[in-house]
Amino acid sequence: MLLLELPNEILWTILHFVPPRDSLCLLKTCKSLYQLKQDELFWREFARQYGMIYLHPHQTWWQFYISGDLKKTCPHIHDRFFMETLTKKAMVFWNTLLSFSSSFQQQQQQQQQPSEKEKEKEEKRTSLFYACCQEQGQKLNGGGLCLSPHCQFVGCGDAFFSPEANPGHLREHYHATGHTCVLKLSSLHFCELFCYACNKPVGFWGFPSMEKPIGERYLVRSIVQTLVNTFPKDPYLKNQAIERRRAIERRLVWSQQSHEDSYIIERSWFMAWNEFLFEKTDQIPGVLLNKSLFCSMTTNTLRSDIELGTDFELVGGVVRSYIERVYDIDGPVVSAYELQWKPEYRKICESILFRRHIMQRGPQGIPSDP
Numbered sequence: 001m002l003l004l005e006l007p008n009e010i011l012w013t014i015l016h017f018v019p020p021r022d023s024l025c026l027l028k029t030c031k032s033l034y035q036l037k038q039d040e041l042f043w044r045e046f047a048r049q050y051g052m053i054y055l056h057p058h059q060t061w062w063q064f065y066i067s068g069d070l071k072k073t074c075p076h077i078h079d080r081f082f083m084e085t086l087t088k089k090a091m092v093f094w095n096t097l098l099s100f101s102s103s104f105q106q107q108q109q110q111q112q113q114p115s116e117k118e119k120e121k122e123e124k125r126t127s128l129f130y131a132c133c134q135e136q137g138q139k140l141n142g143g144g145l146c147l148s149p150h151c152q153f154v155g156c157g158d159a160f161f162s163p164e165a166n167p168g169h170l171r172e173h174y175h176a177t178g179h180t181c182v183l184k185l186s187s188l189h190f191c192e193l194f195c196y197a198c199n200k201p202v203g204f205w206g207f208p209s210m211e212k213p214i215g216e217r218y219l220v221r222s223i224v225q226t227l228v229n230t231f232p233k234d235p236y237l238k239n240q241a242i243e244r245r246r247a248i249e250r251r252l253v254w255s256q257q258s259h260e261d262s263y264i265i266e267r268s269w270f271m272a273w274n275e276f277l278f279e280k281t282d283q284i285p286g287v288l289l290n291k292s293l294f295c296s297m298t299t300n301t302l303r304s305d306i307e308l309g310t311d312f313e314l315v316g317g318v319v320r321s322y323i324e325r326v327y328d329i330d331g332p333v334v335s336a337y338e339l340q341w342k343p344e345y346r347k348i349c350e351s352i353l354f355r356r357h358i359m360q361r362g363p364q365g366i367p368s369d370p
């Protein structure tokens with residue numbers, strides 16, 4: 001009996017136990033079996049068995065399967081489910097965030113120049129301000145809002161150590177209702193998705209060196225970007241929301257200043273972002289169009305004639321992944337480290353080294369013109 005004559009259910013059962021790379025070898029053993037690659041319906045139905053119903057728009061179901069991401073992607077978020085209610089969620093999102101910022105601002109007004117210790121205390125207090133726990137004053141972090149449609153629940157996160165043994169009200173809400181996905185709010189990362197069923201962050205690990213599957217990242221980016229760009233209609237609240245976003249982004253950029261900048265991004269976008277951060281405008285920049293730094297024919301080859309300070313600027317890894325998540329980046333992002341061994345980028349590398357040298361020595365490090 002030929003393998004292909006087996007019912008799909010049996011083929012799927014076999015595939016459950018075979019790693020994707022090995023099944024490619026299996027498919028290569030026979031021409032008709034190899035044609036199964038083209039059968040999108042077959043692979044889509046297979047992914048369904050893992051609860052997966054969404055995909056990166058540039059991927060086919062077969063590519064999704066063979067990439068090995070099928071078992072790594074959170075199946076609990078999907079577009080229709082969230083997208084329809086996201087604009088309503090945005091109001092809950094801003095209300096929650098602004099309730100922190102008002103207590104934050106009050107404290108800042110009371111103490112004109114708070115000491116470092118007081119600042120730290122303030123930050124803790126503001127990030128712990130969840131109505132569900134106000135009376136108990138419990139020290140819980142990473143609170144946020146439930147993302148299930150028609151659910152308005154807002155609550156605190158788990159304790160930092162052994163979170164499952166010391167659950168916050170958000171996790172308890174998940175156990176009581178089965179609402180798996182929440183949006184956690186943070187004064188550094190702004191907002192991130194977390195799935196209690198997978199018990200992991202979704203779309204973003206919190207640091208840029210480990211990447212999540214591309215389909216998951218894509219969907220989370222669209223959720224986050226819809227939320228953060230749907231401002232309250234009331235002009236006063238809208239203003240407050242913009243202020244809050246600016247404060248979070250400034251804190252992120254400052255906290256990253258001592259880290260080595262290594263990612264190349266388009267300068268015109270960088271300048272527009274700076275104008276927003278330094279209150280020259282309330283206009284929030286759009287998508288970062290990094291494509292202009294690449295050769296138009298082969299979109300993933302960086303141009304060698306671009307200049308630091310004219311065409312491009314540098315940002316660190318955490319800032320880069322923030323931009324990707326909250327603003328979106330159209331085009332690839334290259335790390336300066338990748339260019340070190342390529343002679344055509346010698347000029348670019350020298351200018352980056354020179355910039356670092358100045359940053360370390362301060363403005364007096366700039367040699368005067370002969």
Ligand SMILES: [Zn+2]
Binds near residue numbers: 074076195198199
């Ligand atoms: Zn999940």
Ligand SMILES: [Zn+2]
Binds near residue numbers: 130133155
């Ligand atoms: Zn609570």
Ligand SMILES: [Zn+2]
Binds near residue numbers: 146148151153179
């Ligand atoms: Zn809920």
